[in-house]
Amino acid sequence: MITKLILRYFRNYKEATIPFDSKANLIYGPNGAGKTTILEALYLLSTGRSFRTSNLADLIQKGASYFYIEAHFIKNSTTHTLSMGFDGTVRKMYYNQNLLASLSDILGIMPSVLFAPKDSELIMGSPTERRRFLNIQLAQQDSKYTYHLVRYHKAMKQRNALLKSFSYETINHWEQIMACSAYYLTQKRQALINKLKPKANQYSQSLSLSEDTFDLEFVPSLEKNDTQSIEDILKKLRPKESLLGNTLVGPHRDDFHITFYDKKAKVYASEGQKRTCITAIKMAEWHELKERIGFPPLLSIDDFGIHLDNRRIECLFESLKHLGQIFLTTPFKLKIETHKLNIQKGQLS
Numbered sequence: 001m002i003t004k005l006i007l008r009y010f011r012n013y014k015e016a017t018i019p020f021d022s023k024a025n026l027i028y029g030p031n032g033a034g035k036t037t038i039l040e041a042l043y044l045l046s047t048g049r050s051f052r053t054s055n056l057a058d059l060i061q062k063g064a065s066y067f068y069i070e071a072h073f074i075k076n077s078t079t080h081t082l083s084m085g086f087d088g089t090v091r092k093m094y095y096n097q098n099l100l101a102s103l104s105d106i107l108g109i110m111p112s113v114l115f116a117p118k119d120s121e122l123i124m125g126s127p128t129e130r131r132r133f134l135n136i137q138l139a140q141q142d143s144k145y146t147y148h149l150v151r152y153h154k155a156m157k158q159r160n161a162l163l164k165s166f167s168y169e170t171i172n173h174w175e176q177i178m179a180c181s182a183y184y185l186t187q188k189r190q191a192l193i194n195k196l197k198p199k200a201n202q203y204s205q206s207l208s209l210s211e212d213t214f215d216l217e218f219v220p221s222l223e224k225n226d227t228q229s230i231e232d233i234l235k236k237l238r239p240k241e242s243l244l245g246n247t248l249v250g251p252h253r254d255d256f257h258i259t260f261y262d263k264k265a266k267v268y269a270s271e272g273q274k275r276t277c278i279t280a281i282k283m284a285e286w287h288e289l290k291e292r293i294g295f296p297p298l299l300s301i302d303d304f305g306i307h308l309d310n311r312r313i314e315c316l317f318e319s320l321k322h323l324g325q326i327f328l329t330t331p332f333k334l335k336i337e338t339h340k341l342n343i344q345k346g347q348l349s
Helices: 035-047 117-124 127-139 143-164 171-207 227-236 238-244 271-293 310-320
Strands: 002-010 013-019 024-028 067-075 078-086 091-095 112-115 214-219 255-260 298-301 326-330 339-344
Touching: 002 035, 024 035, 035 067, 035 078, 035 112, 035 298, 035 326, 112 271, 117 127, 117 271, 127 143, 127 171, 127 255, 127 271, 143 171, 143 238, 171 214, 171 227, 171 271, 171 310, 214 271, 227 238, 255 271, 271 310
Parallel strands: 024 326, 024 339, 112 298, 298 326
Antiparallel strands: 002 013, 002 067, 067 078, 078 091, 214 255
């Protein structure tokens, strides 16, 4: 449970301390006031990344030389602090005043699920968006997953360099590493989709009053279920891939399909049905993460009022009441029972 969030020179916040309630926190105010920035800070501390930009310098307030964010939270009945600072060149992260050695060390300390308008890309966007969804969910619950993800991409970079130079002298070594990590990543992704499927369908049925049925199907680039078979495939593809200078198969090409009554949701579902589907997937994501880590992760919903129609908003909010601490942003002061925080021009009013 987050008790407070401290922001310094972070986007439009010069200096702010924002207190939170243990249940539902409604963050409201006009567009551009800084509502989403609060969720962005929480997400940055949860995952090490912003969901709005890939450039940390964008987060530094204009005219300032750094930003600093710090969360105080209670976990296992103990008070903790997690902070991040960036001076335009160096990023430093501290957990209970201890410097974290790498970005991956922050994962799992303050696990969270974010539901934002951009999540429509899970249906409408490229496979990259869906792989990112899987990676963030799995990295927060399994440190070995993060290890194998980094290991796989480092080995693939080395293999690609050898392919481009048509030099195979050490390529076996890198392919062995890739095969081992590819097997782990693929198995974990398949297991996650299997866990999310029934939960997502249950929520879509609940939100639509049993009108909508969605399904998830994992589509691995490599369907082989042992490391030796994966190694054999990589070896066989060397001549073809050398001409292109890239590895054509592996977890970096995985995807999953979202279907609506066994047809592509991207094509056949209405905009309202797509929003219901994404909401259901996000709720399923929260529940699956809770089961894996053993306590409720944070749940943030950006622009709460625009995701669904009034009937489905009511159904969703009833479900949210039982999910622990949640953060909702909206332009309006909704008439629902929450701890309300009014934001005006980067300040808590």
